[in-house]
Amino acid sequence: MRWFQVKRLLMGAEAIAEAAVDAGLEAYFGYPITPSSEIMENLAILHARHRSDKFKVYFQSASEVESINLLMGAGAAGHISMTATSGPGLSLMAEGISYAYTSEIPLVIIDVNRGGPGLGNVAPEQSDYLFVTKSLGHGGSKGIVLAPSSIQEAMGQVRMAFELSFKFRMPVIILTEAIIIHMLESVEQDHQFPVNVETSWSARGRKNGARHLINSIYLEPSEFREIKIKLEEKWKAVEPLSECFMCDDAETLFVAYGISARIAMEAATDLRGRGIKAGVFRPITLNPFPGKMLVDAARNSRRIVVIEMNEGQMVHDVQYWVRRDVEQIPFMGGIYPDTEEVLEKCK
């Protein structure tokens, strides 16, 4: 396959679907839910058009409970598999994610946040931050969480998610918002080789060799203790990622991720024009949280302002790391951050 780049105007959902297929997606399983469904619908077209030899399985499940288990089956057999959902669906997947974490099954979930809790609404919120970073399933299970702030970045993160999920053999979540999924942006589409993944551990039949055991039950406490130590060591090797936007001399430091970070960058640029030294620290991995990087970025700031589209969730992580007063500007109910409002509060 040739390596080439084209510039296109794409909707977020379409771009993510294309990027997934380009990166070597083998199996998509999903149950429709707004505002994520367009990802599935775009994949249906790419699958029907045989866009890639590797993309063999496209499957509409009976529920998100079934989705996560279908992903686990395909992942346990060593195939790159993905689903897209939103909060209510992710709740139903929590059980499976927990099993996948201990069983070390690679899988990728795109969670397009909607307004919550409950059925809430389908407008953009960042309501699942605590869920995906702190309580992704019972028993302390975790997953790597990536948060893109542009369509271009979302495309790259799909590829990264496939790689990370196999490198660390664990669930990877891309946490995004309806704005990214539904807006149009001009992007560079990389036609690279599909990602290469190691699958010698996977369960496809023992094929005259040693059998493969994908398991999450360890009744013997001393044995389970060793397993948990191993899982923790693996987790600690996951590298946090972040971006600093005019942080160096920032006296007012915004901390925001995803689409909120773009609005924060706009506000910071505007404030600089008015003589206020503002900057933005943007976590790219929400789990692991880039805490040390934040502390470093915040060393010259007098004010730390967290902007997020919920009642205040990431603010707890920020507070934990910087250990001083943190202000927050929460946007709730599906209303996205308004630059004017941010400027008003930061004058």
Place this chain on the structure above:
Amino acid sequence: MQIKQLSAVFPNAVNSYCPGCEHGLLLKFIAMALEELGITEKAVMVGSVGCSTLAFKFLNIDYVQAPHGRAPAIMTGIKEVEPEAIVFAVQGDGDALSIGLQELIYAANRGIPVTVFMYNNMVFGMTGGQMAPTTPEGMVTMTTPFGRNTEKSGPPIYSCELLSGLSRPSYIRRVVIAPKPVQLKDRVLYSSKEANESYKAVVSALKTQMMGGFSYVEFLGTCNVNWKMSILDSKKYAHNVSAKVYPPGLFRDRFGVDSVES
């Protein structure tokens, strides 16, 4: 007679089931059938949650652990990406018909070429003998201390009959796996008919999968520990009660595998 080591069974495997339980017998039949059909190397067992969970300590084949009730969905995921693999699960009646009924029905309705071996002991065995969807009217369990009242709980679920309402499953059969006791004057003998039939059903179900169909076998087994009976009484109960409530039979055999002598 020479005893041959089954390649799908660990040489030093110990049976961790309660004495008198047929769960271990079922695993042995599966290992024998894999060997007979020459499919051990491409077999993947999906473990359910219940007394069959620890089967991976006994069977030396690829194994994926499913959450409670979700084995048919995990099997579907594997089969979709690995069509050459032989994928099966052993599920309890609670696992398959209570928490996992939706996953079972969908795998069956799509005709996914996988196999479910369902061990029906009419209670939740692993958790200590609570009511299952299959517990018959009046049966005393830990959660129905005065007997199951189907007025409130609804009647038992007949899984073979239920799945027979779907067009896609290719093989559906119910057999008694508990050997029938025959009382002689001075001792009790156990019939070998049940073992032979159960083994035949395992082979037929796997053959059906190899021919591209979904297969389901319900085994009427015992749980003497939770039924709070002697082993002998539990075997009698399986024949006098279980087999009366759930009549054994061949519900579907699309490819005619049962009629071909194996």
